[in-house]
Amino acid sequence: MDAATAGTDLEHVLLSREQVATRIAELAADLDRDYADKDVLLVGVLKGAVMVMADLSRAMNIPLSMDFMAVSSYGSGTKSSGVVRILKDLDTDILGRHVVVVEDIIDSGLTLSWLLANLSSRGPASVKVCALLRKPEAAKVEVDVEYVGYDIPNEFVVGYGLDFADKYRNLDCVATLAPHVYS
Numbered sequence: 001m002d003a004a005t006a007g008t009d010l011e012h013v014l015l016s017r018e019q020v021a022t023r024i025a026e027l028a029a030d031l032d033r034d035y036a037d038k039d040v041l042l043v044g045v046l047k048g049a050v051m052v053m054a055d056l057s058r059a060m061n062i063p064l065s066m067d068f069m070a071v072s073s074y075g076s077g078t079k080s081s082g083v084v085r086i087l088k089d090l091d092t093d094i095l096g097r098h099v100v101v102v103e104d105i106i107d108s109g110l111t112l113s114w115l116l117a118n119l120s121s122r123g124p125a126s127v128k129v130c131a132l133l134r135k136p137e138a139a140k141v142e143v144d145v146e147y148v149g150y151d152i153p154n155e156f157v158v159g160y161g162l163d164f165a166d167k168y169r170n171l172d173c174v175a176t177l178a179p180h181v182y183s
């Protein structure tokens with residue numbers, strides 16, 4: 001769905017479909033360069049990272065593997081609870097593997113910091129993070145993120161995998177929601 005079709009549900013578009021695509025292509029080129037001689041495993045964090053994962057992996061030109069984890073800290077609301085639950089674990093043993101965690105957004109950082117500790121305890125050769133969006137002003141914990149698409153203001157956003165109450169993930173841009181949608 002595009003922004004015009006979503007209409008008055010959206011307040012303003014932060015990143016157009018083109019801006020997202022351009023940055024994803026740049027991140028893919030960075031990963032191609034850094035993992036050219038490594039057997040890389042992309043780990044997508046469901047559900048938010050599905051769009052990033054699909055587009056990023058297809059923009060990459062090196063051999064790679066893909067796996068997914070589902071963790072949830074937000075439920076259906078707009079605030080992180082800080083309590084992370086594994087809803088689906090990896091199928092892959094990551095011992096000795098080069099892992100890149102693929103995320104849609106780093107907001108408080110709580111999900112990622114928990115996830116990095118969890119993955120690191122499994123003995124990977126390396127763990128790095130690639131996230132399309134980051135909210136520097138919202139950080140509750142500092143997490144080292146190697147590959148970031150865009151730093152954005154501290155506003156709740158939807159689209160390109162990001163949801164509000166499980167909707168708007170299929171929006172092709174990143175936008176803020178109009179107040180009437182929340183109430």
Ligand SMILES: O=P(O)(O)OC[C@H]1O[C@H](OP(=O)(O)OP(=O)(O)O)[C@H](O)[C@@H]1O
Nearest residue numbers: 046047048073074080107108109110111
């Ligand atoms: O930095 P944080 O404050 O922890 O927020 C970021 C996390 O929250 C969202 O996931 P969510 O728990 O909403 O699940 P979803 O991906 O299924 O929407 C998002 O996809 C990140 O994984």
Ligand SMILES: [Mg+2]
Nearest residue numbers: 048074162163
């Ligand atoms: Mg969510």
